[in-house]
Structures are given as C-alpha cells and as structure tokens.
Amino acid sequence: MRKHCDIERREINGQPLYWLAPKTGASSLHIFYLHGGGYAFNIMSLHWHFIKKMIRKTGASVTVPIYPLAPENKWDTSYAMVMEAFEQTVARHGVENIVVMGDSAGGGFSLGLAQMLRNQGKPLPRQLVLLSPYLDQTAADPMQLDLEKTDVLISVEGLxxxxxxxxxxxxxxxxxxxxxxxxxxxxxxxxxxxAGSDEMLLADALRLKKKGDESGAEIELKVYDRMQHVWMLLPIPEAKKALNEIVAFLGAPTNRS
Structure with a gap:
C-alpha cells in the first residue's frame, strides 16, 4: 500500500482512522470504506487488497475508519466514531465527491450511516456500494433457512x-x-x-431491493450465481467482473491497470 499510496493515520477517541491517496493519478473521487466482520472482527488483508484495487482502478482517495468492535462496544459507540470520521471526511473532500462503500457488516453500516445522515438532515454522499450487506439482526427471514444449506461461512445461529x-x-x-x-x-x-446466490445474506439484499422498488429508491442489485459471502474481495474472475461494474457505477475511468 505504501508503495502506491500516501497514508495518513489519525485517531478518534483512540480508534485509528486512515486516509489513503494514490501517489500519482489522483481523481476527485473519495471512497469512505467500512470493513466487514460481523461488527466483531477487525479489518483483514482481503479488505486492504480490495481497497488497493479500488485506488488503482479509479484514482480515488480512501478513508478507512477502524471502528470500535463488539462485544466490548455496542452499535451506538461505533456509529458515533464513524459519524465523526465521515464529517471529517466531508470537510476534507466535499460530500459531493464521496461514495460510502462497505462489505458485510460494513455494508449494513454504510446503509445505516446514510439513513442516519438523511434523518438528521445532513448532506448525503453521492452514491452507496453495498457488498453482501448484513442488514438484519433478527435473522428471521424463512429464506435464510434454505440458504444456510449452501452458505459455507454463515449460519442463522451465528447471525x-x-x-x-x-x-x-x-x-x-x-x-x-x-x-x-x-x-x-x-x-x-x-x-x-x-450478493451471491449461495449466501444467507442474499435474503437481506433481496428485501432491500424490494423495499427500494416500493418506495422509489434507486437500487441496482446484482446477484452472482453460485457465489458465497463477500466473494467480491476474493482473487477470482467473478470478483474482477464485480470490480469493473463498481468502477462503471462510480463513473470512474476504466483504463487503469
């Protein structure tokens, strides 16, 4: 990362906050990235590799808040830190340039942050990208009992x-x-x-899409056949295809390596 990016580390109430920017070819696009891990597990190398790919593909700079984790911390503590991180990012980059993106729990966090900003009458980011989002703590959708049979990572009990x-x-x-x-x-x-067709959180994505269609929200859902949870972060051809679709959605240049 340091070979290709300038990296700045700050803290919010003792929690790390990273700003990354490409050393060359920077664009005005800025990604506010919230990592997954069930709100309980820390950021992993897979996340950093994906962030690096996004930077190289788009020229975007990126904010990565390392938010407080459960069970020692609860949702309100984590949201407070992320909200402060987002407001600092807005002051630095302008809300019109910011895309909020996250995988799994980070996808749920991304949606929740946008809803909270809307509810509080604050400026909204320009776009959201949700990767296998974890949106429902009840795990009560009957569809998930069938999806549990094909999901190799997540169970109803685990959720x-x-x-x-x-x-x-x-x-x-x-x-x-x-x-x-x-x-x-x-x-x-x-x-x-x-979302992947074989993951439990497909149920969350389908319900989000249905809810969006009913309320006139602009939600594009892409379901990849036979894919597992957060497959977009893996070194596989389907992930490369998804990355290109994200780049196209963001309106970023596609001629980068």
Whole structure:
C-alpha cells in the first residue's frame, strides 16, 4: 500500500482512522470504506487488497475508519466514531465527491450511516456500494433457512449471536440503526448492491431491493450465481467482473491497470 499510496493515520477517541491517496493519478473521487466482520472482527488483508484495487482502478482517495468492535462496544459507540470520521471526511473532500462503500457488516453500516445522515438532515454522499450487506439482526427471514444449506461461512445461529453482541441487553434486534433494513430507504443516494446466490445474506439484499422498488429508491442489485459471502474481495474472475461494474457505477475511468 505504501508503495502506491500516501497514508495518513489519525485517531478518534483512540480508534485509528486512515486516509489513503494514490501517489500519482489522483481523481476527485473519495471512497469512505467500512470493513466487514460481523461488527466483531477487525479489518483483514482481503479488505486492504480490495481497497488497493479500488485506488488503482479509479484514482480515488480512501478513508478507512477502524471502528470500535463488539462485544466490548455496542452499535451506538461505533456509529458515533464513524459519524465523526465521515464529517471529517466531508470537510476534507466535499460530500459531493464521496461514495460510502462497505462489505458485510460494513455494508449494513454504510446503509445505516446514510439513513442516519438523511434523518438528521445532513448532506448525503453521492452514491452507496453495498457488498453482501448484513442488514438484519433478527435473522428471521424463512429464506435464510434454505440458504444456510449452501452458505459455507454463515449460519442463522451465528447471525443471531453477532446481533446480541452488537446490541445492548433488552434492545430489539429489529431496531434502527442496528438493523437498517427496517428503516425507510427513500431519499437516499443511488445504490449498487451485490450478493451471491449461495449466501444467507442474499435474503437481506433481496428485501432491500424490494423495499427500494416500493418506495422509489434507486437500487441496482446484482446477484452472482453460485457465489458465497463477500466473494467480491476474493482473487477470482467473478470478483474482477464485480470490480469493473463498481468502477462503471462510480463513473470512474476504466483504463487503469
């Protein structure tokens, strides 16, 4: 990363916040990236490799907040840190240049952040990109029982356990923003959503798309056949195709290596 990018590290209440910018060929595009991991696991090398690919493909600069993790921290603590990180990013890059992007729990976080900004009457990012988003802490969709049979990473029990870690005792797992799927999705930026046909969180993506269609939201859903959870981050041809579709959605140049 350091070979190709200038990297700046700051902290918000003791939590790291990274700004990355390409050393050459920088564009005005800025990606605010929220990593996955069930809100309980830290950022991984796969995330950094994906971020590096996005930078090389688009010339974008990137903000990566390392938010407080469950179970030691709950949703409100993490959202407070991410909101502060986003406002600092807006001040630095301009909200009109920012795309909020995230995978798995980071995808849920991305949607929840945009909804929270809308609810508070604050300026919104220009676009959202959600990769296998984790949007519902209840794990109560009947479809997920069938999808569990083909999902090699996630189980219904696992989702519900992660939900109990993310929430405070006695809180409703369907509450906002812990489960952004149940909050209105109108008046949000255009969204590009990816899911795999063999992953449990396909159910979340399908319900998000249905909710968006009913409310007039601009949501494009791409479901890849026989793909697993967050396959977009893996070194496989389908991930390369998804990356090119993301670049096209962002309106970024596509002639980069």
């Amino acid at each position: 519900r356990r992660l939900g109990t870690w993310w929430l405070r005792e006695g809180e409703d797992p369907a509450m906002f923003p812990a489960s952004p799927l149940f909050e209105p999705v109108d008046r949000l930026p255009p969204m590009l959503v990816f």
